[in-house]
Amino acid sequence: MKIYLLRQHSKPFGGAEAYLSRLSSELERQGIEHEVIHSKAPLFLASWIRALLFNLQVCLTKKNRFYFSLERITCPDLYRAGDGVHKAYMERLKIQSFNPLHWVYLFLERRCFEKSRCIIANSQMIKREIMEHYQIPSEKIEVVYNGVPLKESDPLKAKKELSREFGINEESKILLFVGSGFERKGVASFLKLLSTLEGNFIAFVVGKEKRMSRYEALAESLGLKERVIFTGARGDVEQFYAASDIFLFPTHYEPFSNVVLEALSQGCVVFTTAQNGASEILPQEQIMKDPGDLGIQKHLQELLYNPSLLEQKKGESKKIAQGFGMEANVQKSMEIITRLIHD
Structure with missing residues (x-):
């Protein structure tokens, strides 16, 4: 049976969009017939209207199609909750908003979880949240x-190329942050942690942000003006992973951030928060209790001062990533799809 993959947006940047592209490529490699469906709604419409229109677009034309949805809709066969649980997200960040998009998401989310024949959660954290908030x-x-x-x-x-482009010392250790939407993903916490560290290091912040000047000013106020480089969104992010030693991602809420796997696969030592589902695959000492947790500072400092320990931990990162190739993900997803089709 042909599989229809659903995602409203087709933007080049974003974790879910990157996952969809990889999933589609692997399905194509395996000769599995599929089609990707994006929204036809014009971009000038409000985001909450586009969300409702996408739901109508796909549900009115469903018929006997098999829908593997990466978007909250009311008619999925299989739903991958890659965007997490919006109700939990609002509670975690204490969001009280009259923005209709939040309420549209909550409306679609409940019906999506209830109507799906099966739900794929990309972490145990998200599975718990779905069960707790929606009694699934x-x-x-x-x-x-x-x-x-x-x-x-x-x-x-990779390090030579970055050194040539940005004029950095090739002997410097590199700390990295990758992500768009700096407030939720913890750039302020990233900078505050950096300000407690000593040694020969440089840091890159890669990603899109509307209020970039605010974070540049914070870096300067923390005495990091010469140590932190804000690059904006980049199409060559793999080069930054390859050149970096430590990936620090103190996010407030992530179902399972792809950037953690991407960084691990390139040998970065990764630190992130317990509020990120991806923390479930990391050693305990690399997990922050929350974005403001300074308890990892000692470990970060030791890695910067101890080259042999740093190389050992980088090797361990690559070993972790070996268990999370795209082929394994598609195989598990296809097992679920095959079971649903034959039920």
Whole structure:
């Protein structure tokens, strides 16, 4: 049976969009017939209207199609909750808003969870949140962690290229943040942690942000003007992973961020918060209790001062990533799809 993959947006940046692209590529490689459906609604419409129109677009034309949805809709066969649980997200960030988009998401989310024949959660954290907030039975939810293409890179070449472009010392250790939407993803916490560190290091902040000047000013106020480079969105983010030593991602809420797997696969030592589902695959000492947790400062400092320990931990990162290739993700997803089709 042909599989229809649903995602409202087709933007080039974004974790769900990156996952969809990888999923589609792997399905194509395996010869599995599929089609990707995006929204036809014009972009000048309000986002909450586009969300409702996409739901109408796909549900009115469903018929006997098999829908594997990466978007909150009211008619999925299989729903991958890659965007997490919006109700939990609003509670976690204490969002009290009259923005109709939040209420549209909550409306679609409840019906999506209830109407799906099966739900894929990309972390145990998200499975718990779906069960707690919507009373969905455990047996309806399968946990399938994200996957990334596993590629070999040349760290020395990548570092030389970054050194040439940004004029940095090739001997410096590199700390990295990658993500768009700096407030939720913890750039302020990233900068505050950096300000407590000593040694020969430089940091890159890669990603799109409307209020970039606010974070540049914060970096300057923390004495980091010469140590932190804000690059904006980049199409060559793999080069930054390959050149970096430590990936620090103190996010407030992430179902399972692809950037953690991407960084691990390139040998970065990764630190993130317990509020990120991807923390479930990391050693305990690399998990922050929350974005403001300074308890990892000692470990970060030790890595900067101890080259042999840093190399050991980078090797361990690559070993973790080996268990999360895209092929394994597609295989588990296809097992679920095959079961649903034959039920």
